[in-house]
Amino acid sequence: MELARKLPEIEEAAAKQKKHRTSNIKSARGRIRRGEHRTSKVIGFTGPGGAGKTTLIDELVLRFLNQNPKGRIAILSHDPSVIGEGALLGDRATMINSQDDRVFMRSMATRGQAGGLSPATQDCLALLAESRFDYVIIETVGTGQEAMPFQKNGIVDLTVLVMNPDYGSRLQLQKIVMLDLADIVVVNKSDLQRARTAHTEIEQRLEQNRRDQQLIDTVAKRHRDSGVDELFDLISMVGRDRRPRQTRGRENL
Amino acid sequence: MSKLGQVVEAVENYNKFVLNQVKRARSDEKFGRELFERWNAIRAKTPVTHTPTGLPLPRLALPEIDEPGEIARYFFGEGLPGEFPFLNGAYREMYLEPVREIETGSYGKRTSGDGTKGKASGNGAQPPEEPTRLFSGLMLAEDTNERFHYLTQHQRTHRLSTAFDGPTLYGIDSDADGVFGKIGEGGVAIDTVEDMVRLYDGFDLGSPNFSASMTISGPAPIIMAMYIAAAKRRFGPKVVQKLRGTIQADIFKEVQAQNETIFPIEPSLRFLTDMVEFTTREMPRWYPISISGYHIGEAGSTPVQQAAYTLSNGFAYAEMFAARGIPIDQFGPRLSFFLDCGLDVEYIALARVSRRIWAIGMRDAFGAGPRGQLFKLHTQTSGRSLIAAEFKNNLTRTAAELILAYINATNSCHSNSADEPFTTPSEEWIRLAAHGQAILLEESGIFKHTMNMLSGSPGMKAVERAVEVAILDEFREIERLGGVLAAVEDRYQRSQIQNAAHRYEEQIYAGTRPIIGLNKYRNGEEHAPEIKLARTPRKKQELQVDRLVKFKKKNAEKAKRALDKLVDVVERGENCFSALLEAVEVASLGQITGRLQEVVGRFRPMV
Numbered sequence: 001m002e003l004a005r006k007l008p009e010i011e012e013a014a015a016k017q018k019k020h021r022t023s024n025i026k027s028a029r030g031r032i033r034r035g036e037h038r039t040s041k042v043i044g045f046t047g048p049g050g051a052g053k054t055t056l057i058d059e060l061v062l063r064f065l066n067q068n069p070k071g072r073i074a075i076l077s078h079d080p081s082v083i084g085e086g087a088l089l090g091d092r093a094t095m096i097n098s099q100d101d102r103v104f105m106r107s108m109a110t111r112g113q114a115g116g117l118s119p120a121t122q123d124c125l126a127l128l129a130e131s132r133f134d135y136v137i138i139e140t141v142g143t144g145q146e147a148m149p150f151q152k153n154g155i156v157d158l159t160v161l162v163m164n165p166d167y168g169s170r171l172q173l174q175k176i177v178m179l180d181l182a183d184i185v186v187v188n189k190s191d192l193q194r195a196r197t198a199h200t201e202i203e204q205r206l207e208q209n210r211r212d213q214q215l216i217d218t219v220a221k222r223h224r225d226s227g228v229d230e231l232f233d234l235i236s237m238v239g240r241d242r243r244p245r246q247t248r249g250r251e252n253l
Numbered sequence: 254m255s256k257l258g259q260v261v262e263a264v265e266n267y268n269k270f271v272l273n274q275v276k277r278a279r280s281d282e283k284f285g286r287e288l289f290e291r292w293n294a295i296r297a298k299t300p301v302t303h304t305p306t307g308l309p310l311p312r313l314a315l316p317e318i319d320e321p322g323e324i325a326r327y328f329f330g331e332g333l334p335g336e337f338p339f340l341n342g343a344y345r346e347m348y349l350e351p352v353r354e355i356e357t358g359s360y361g362k363r364t365s366g367d368g369t370k371g372k373a374s375g376n377g378a379q380p381p382e383e384p385t386r387l388f389s390g391l392m393l394a395e396d397t398n399e400r401f402h403y404l405t406q407h408q409r410t411h412r413l414s415t416a417f418d419g420p421t422l423y424g425i426d427s428d429a430d431g432v433f434g435k436i437g438e439g440g441v442a443i444d445t446v447e448d449m450v451r452l453y454d455g456f457d458l459g460s461p462n463f464s465a466s467m468t469i470s471g472p473a474p475i476i477m478a479m480y481i482a483a484a485k486r487r488f489g490p491k492v493v494q495k496l497r498g499t500i501q502a503d504i505f506k507e508v509q510a511q512n513e514t515i516f517p518i519e520p521s522l523r524f525l526t527d528m529v530e531f532t533t534r535e536m537p538r539w540y541p542i543s544i545s546g547y548h549i550g551e552a553g554s555t556p557v558q559q560a561a562y563t564l565s566n567g568f569a570y571a572e573m574f575a576a577r578g579i580p581i582d583q584f585g586p587r588l589s590f591f592l593d594c595g596l597d598v599e600y601i602a603l604a605r606v607s608r609r610i611w612a613i614g615m616r617d618a619f620g621a622g623p624r625g626q627l628f629k630l631h632t633q634t635s636g637r638s639l640i641a642a643e644f645k646n647n648l649t650r651t652a653a654e655l656i657l658a659y660i661n662a663t664n665s666c667h668s669n670s671a672d673e674p675f676t677t678p679s680e681e682w683i684r685l686a687a688h689g690q691a692i693l694l695e696e697s698g699i700f701k702h703t704m705n706m707l708s709g710s711p712g713m714k715a716v717e718r719a720v721e722v723a724i725l726d727e728f729r730e731i732e733r734l735g736g737v738l739a740a741v742e743d744r745y746q747r748s749q750i751q752n753a754a755h756r757y758e759e760q761i762y763a764g765t766r767p768i769i770g771l772n773k774y775r776n777g778e779e780h781a782p783e784i785k786l787a788r789t790p791r792k793k794q795e796l797q798v799d800r801l802v803k804f805k806k807k808n809a810e811k812a813k814r815a816l817d818k819l820v821d822v823v824e825r826g827e828n829c830f831s832a833l834l835e836a837v838e839v840a841s842l843g844q845i846t847g848r849l850q851e852v853v854g855r856f857r858p859m860v
Contacts, residue, residue, distance in 0.1 A: 055857065093860045223517060223854025 014120035047162035049142020116140030255736035285321030390416030426843025437789035473502035550593030553754020561727030569737035585625020595635035604661035643770030
């Protein structure tokens with residue numbers, strides 16, 4: 001309940017571009033950047049609209065809830081604001097598994113900011129990250145090729161780019177900035193005919209980066225999809241033997 | 254090409270065949286003479302009935318044609334009532350009152366030979382079932398049971414139709430979080446087999462004069478199992494093969510229009526097929542699916558969309574059941590349909606055309622025998638056409654829709670209650686709705702003396718032609734998208750229905766679609782109707798929860814075992830209906846859907 005009240009305060013503050021922000025939030029941000037009081041692992045999801053980010057997150061939440069009978073999870077979703085008409089904030093309608101008392105779900109409007117997140121995202125994320133959730137999942141709006149939403153967000157431990165097999169020609173892949181930055185690239189809807197080609201082309205694209213990036217095929221709409229299981233296992237390893245973003249995250253600050 | 258593509262070809266070929274027969278009748282003298290002789294023989298043999306004023310009328314009216322080509326066009330293109338392609342009726346006599354001995358001497362005692370007897374007039378010497386079937390369901394099982402007895406008190410045959418409350422339609426128990434206020438609202442609350450026993454108390458479920466209709470789709474296999482279990486508790490195991498009635502179980506229309514789906518599409522279809530496999534084998538008088546356009550129509554589709562999606566859904570089910578290995582002549586005759594009837598002009602022939610397309614498709618694309626070609630139809634007048642403003646006008650709307658429905662020779666019909674825009678039908682208005690049908694069928698002479706009384710006018714034929722062309726166009730589009738299942742997953746039907754609904758509302762706002770009392774001839778004063786609203790009292794809701802909690806406590810151990818077994822069967826990919834029959838004895842609806850959802854997932858709304 002307290003979170004539900006604080007988050008709009010943060011949003012309002014950011015919207016009014018108040019220099020004078022509530023001091024505890026400011027200090028929370030500082031603390032988290034230093035890694036103090038941090039209680040949650042933060043996973044960022046991005047990708048073009050309609051690729052299946054929301055469905056994928058919902059399926060991961062189902063696995064998390066089943067495996068951790070007492071675990072708690074927060075989801076911070078973003079929707080674009082339409083000028084003068086607010087934002088839809090409708091992702092929860094498809095998040096059937098996330099409608100659970102152990103899931104805190106909050107939609108945010110981007111309020112005119114480009115790039116996939118809201119002006120208040122960082123502060124809200126900072127607050128959630130120290131609110132005793134096991135995971136905080138942050139989902140961007142559907143993004144374009146130039147988007148790199150998590151670059152400045154040092155507190156994101158792992159970034160997942162969710163792709164649609166229908167991205168157009170192979171050349172288009174060269175333009176997608178997140179393909180360089182994401183820790184995990186997911187080709188969702190891999191039951192589509194186009195998906196095999198997509199996997200091969202994206203795999204070649206990732207090899208150019210010479211980084212330890214993972215490529216996973218999923219069918220998020222399918223119950224108990226093995227690709228989603230694989231993704232869940234990878235995410236579960238964050239902060240254990242594999243710490244993909246921690247060092248880099250700090251550098252980016 | 255999916256089966257739907259083959260259906261399109263079959264109808265096109267059949268229409269060519271009809272034209273060829275017309276030409277042949279005109280050029281081939283022998284063929285023409287045969288047709289002409291048959292035509293005259295039918296006319297000569299048609300018995301004459303006398304109206305209450307003494308006017309003699311033929312029991313079957315035929316067009317006044319004597320040219321072999323036109324006779325061929327009628328025989329092959331339309332068919333006599335009860336004959337392929339069934340444009341004029343699935344059966345020969347439909348609503349005609351039985352021939353009375355006083356009129357025709359010994360006619361009623363004859364057993365054969367005059368061409369008017371047989372399946373047409375129903376069960377031998379017995380009068381046919383009344384076509385009235387009123388939808389009802391409210392509060393708890395015992396309250397709905399009382400309403401059932403009230404509705405059928407003057408009826409020879411007891412044809413019940415059950416509405417379930419929201420939680421039941423979504424497979425949720427009455428004691429689940431957030432459900433309490435919805436218990437018994439808009440339908441009856443059914444959680445366990447014990448509720449099912451209460452629901453039909455006092456009715457003889459195995460009687461040939463009883464049939465039950467249950468309007469539920471998402472959890473239909475579970476509710477079906479509960480019905481069977483309840484019947485067995487009351488009448489022993491032998492009653493199962495005698496059970497008559499239908500359960501809606503239409504998953505496609507849920508996904509396209511109504512949204513009461515609880516499992517993802519594929520497992521939903523799989524559980525449905527499990528049920529159909531069981532009932533077509535063990536319950537030869539049961540209709541395990543009611544392929545429904547009503548909800549598509551009510552969601553806002555055009556009449557053509559309604560017919561096209563309903564028929565194509567039906568063909569998709571037929572394809573699916575055949576793929577499971579169920580013989581077409583076993584399941585074909587057990588399919589039935591449910592259409593909406595509104596005030597748009599298409600409705601004058603929508604069901605007629607649907608019956609024809611179904612017959613041709615089933616015969617020529619699926620190879621179904623005569624019984625599997627019949628499009629057996631229940632119609633309901635349009636709820637969407639009724640409005641709260643000056644609501645007594647709804648009586649006229651419903652009456653006009655009823656006439657349209659019977660012109661289409663529907664096999665059974667529900668007439669809406671005029672107070673429906675604002676409440677669960679109250680007894681006063683539901684009585685008027687039921688009597689509307691009696692006035693039309695029994696009091697008026699429109700439908701009881703002569704078959705084809707209103708069939709085949711030039712205007713009706715024009716509508717038939719236009720509607721058939723438009724339905725086939727929709728089929729072609731669905732086929733292009735890869736068939737019904739692919740189109741459903743692609744949200745094709747949903748998007749078309751939503752678009753049509755939007756256009757309809759815009760027409761009302763713009764005034765181009767007149768709604769009397771709403772956007773035309775308004776009274777000016779808003780009389781809020783003084784109607785007693787039907788609401789479920791809190792005490793009853795508490796009672797339902799109490800009973801459920803006790804049931805669960807009593808059966809906790811057994812339920813766990815039965816559900817584990819059910820899950821095993823589902824995981825192995827076997828037909829789970831027998832395991833469901835065991836599970837409903839000890840587990841509640843919500844317990845069963847919950848466990849099944851763990852295995853197959855939940856339906857994700859298409860938004």
